Amino acid sequence: MKSKIIFIAIALLSTISIAQSKVGTVDSEYIISLMPETKIVSERSQNYGAKLDSSFSIKVKSYQAKVEAFKNNEKTLGELAKQADIKELTTMEDDIKKYQQNGNKLMQLKQNELMRPLYTKLSEAIATVSKANGYTQVLTITGNEFAYIDNKFDITELVLKNLGVAIPAAKE
Template identity: 60%
Template sequence: MKFKITFLFITLLSTISIAQTKTGTIDSDYIINLMPEAKVVIERSQSYGSRLDSLFSIKMQDYQTRVADFREKEKEMGELMKKTLVKELTALEQDIKRYQENGNKLMQLKQDELMRPLYKKLNTAIDEIAKAEGYTLILTIAGNQFAYVDDNYDITKKVMAKLGVKEPVIKE
C-alpha cells in the first residue's frame, strides 16, 4: 500500500514539473489602433453616426416647431385641445428619447460589427505566434493591472510584424 501511495505521489510530482506553462502578454488595443483597417472602421462608424444624427435632428426640429406652435396658440385653445396637444407633445418627446437610446445602441452594434474582422485577424496572428513559440497563455495588457511584466514575454511587436503593422516613429 505504501508503495502505491509513493508511486502515485512521485507520478503526480513529475507530471506537475513537466506541465509548466509559458505565459506571454500583448497590447491588443495598441495593435488594433495602428492597423490601417482601423481608419476605415472609424470613417464608416462616423458616417453611420452622421446618418443617425441627421434623422435625430429632423425629429428634434419637428418637436421644437410643434412646441413653439403650441406656445404661440395656447391662449386661444380650449382645455380639451390643450390636453390633446400636450399629450401628443409628451408622446413625441418620449419617442425622441427612445430614438436617442436606440441610436446609441445601434451605434455600438455597428462599431462592434465593423471591428469584428480586425479582432479576428489579430486573434489569428496571436494563435499562430503562440503555437509557434510554445505559449500556453497570452494575457492582454490593456484593462489589466499587472504589477510586473517582463518584456521578453510580450508578443505585441511579433504580432505587429506578422500583421504588417508598423510602429509609429516618435520624434523628439
C-alpha cells in the same frame, strides 16, 4: 542529508513543470489602434452615426416646431385642444428619448460589427505567433483575458468526465 535531497528533488520538479508552460502577454487594444483597418472602421462608424444624427435632428426640429406653435396658440386654444397638444408633445418627447437610446444601441452594434473582423485577424495572428514561439498561454494586458491558450492544457473534458456529465458531439 535526506532533507537536502528532498529539497533538490522538489526544486528540480518545479523547474521541469515551469518549463512546460510558457506564458506571454499582449496589448490587443494597442495593436488594434495601430492597424490601418481601424481608420476605415472609424470612418464607417462616423458615417453611420451621421445618418442617425440627421434622422434625430429632423425629429427634434419637428418637436421644436410643435412646441413653438403650441406656445403661440396656447392663449387661443380651448382646454381640450390644449390637453390634446400637450399629450402630442409628450408623446413626441418620449419618441425622441427612445430614438436617442436606440441610436446609442445601434451605434454600439454597428461598432461591434465593424470591429469583429479586426479582432478575428488579431486573434489569428496571436495564435500563429504563440504557436511559433512555444507559448502555452497568452493573456491580454487590458482585461486579463486569455488571448490564446494551447488546447492541450484545457482540462474541460476531464472535469466533465469527473462530474459524470456527457460531452455533446461536436457540430460541424
